[in-house]
Amino acid sequence: MKKNQDYGTAWRILRLSSVTDQIYIKAKRIRSIQEKKNQKVAEPIENEFIGIINYSVMALIQIDLKDDLRMEIETNELMNRYDEKTNSIFELLMSKNHDYGEAWRDMRVESMTDLILMKLLRVKQIEDQAGITLVSEGIDANYMDMINYAVFCLIQLNSSILK
Numbered sequence: 619m620k621k622n623q624d625y626g627t628a629w630r631i632l633r634l635s636s637v638t639d640q641i642y643i644k645a646k647r648i649r650s651i652q653e654k655k656n657q658k659v660a661e662p663i664e665n666e667f668i669g670i671i672n673y674s675v676m677a678l679i680q681i682d683l684k685d686d687l688r689m690e691i692e693t694n695e696l697m698n699r700y701d702e703k704t705n706s707i708f709e710l711l712m713s714k715n716h717d718y719g720e721a722w723r724d725m726r727v728e729s730m731t732d733l734i735l736m737k738l739l740r741v742k743q744i745e746d747q748a749g750i751t752l753v754s755e756g757i758d759a760n761y762m763d764m765i766n767y768a769v770f771c772l773i774q775l776n777s778s779i780l781k
Contacts, residue, residue, distance in 0.1 A: 640669075
């Protein structure tokens with residue numbers, strides 16, 4: 619919401635594939651830093667995971683607004699859409715967390731980063747196929763999974779900082 623105050627909804631100009639590429643850039647930076655074990659830009663990878671979450675929510679909102687040509691979305695409407703998306707994603711997270719027995723707690727942040735990248739490659743493939751899949755879940759499900767993995771990574775990173 620703070621960035622919305624600064625920039626408005628300038629992101630509405632982005633095609634869905636451009637939003638996907640923004641997320642890809644962030645995930646690739648995280649993986650690059652993980653592999654090199656150092657970084658030259660002082661911005662922490664936690665910020666990149668937050669960016670993955672925010673861009674993924676933007677993508678989900680873009681999907682809902684695909685036929686809506688407005689460039690500017692009123693703050694109240696945007697807040698409602700953001701809350702609606704994040705609430706449904708949180709419900710999904712809690713359901714999956716229950717079914718999978720919190721398996722993510724035993725996973726490495728590096729593995730979850732790879733899973734985010736895999737989901738991005740899937741999304742790019744689906745986008746290149748005009749959204750058509752034979753048996754796979756759609757683009758929106760992949761964005762939601764990326765958000766959940768990014769949240770898990772942030773929890774893992776913050777808990778390791780507290781140790």
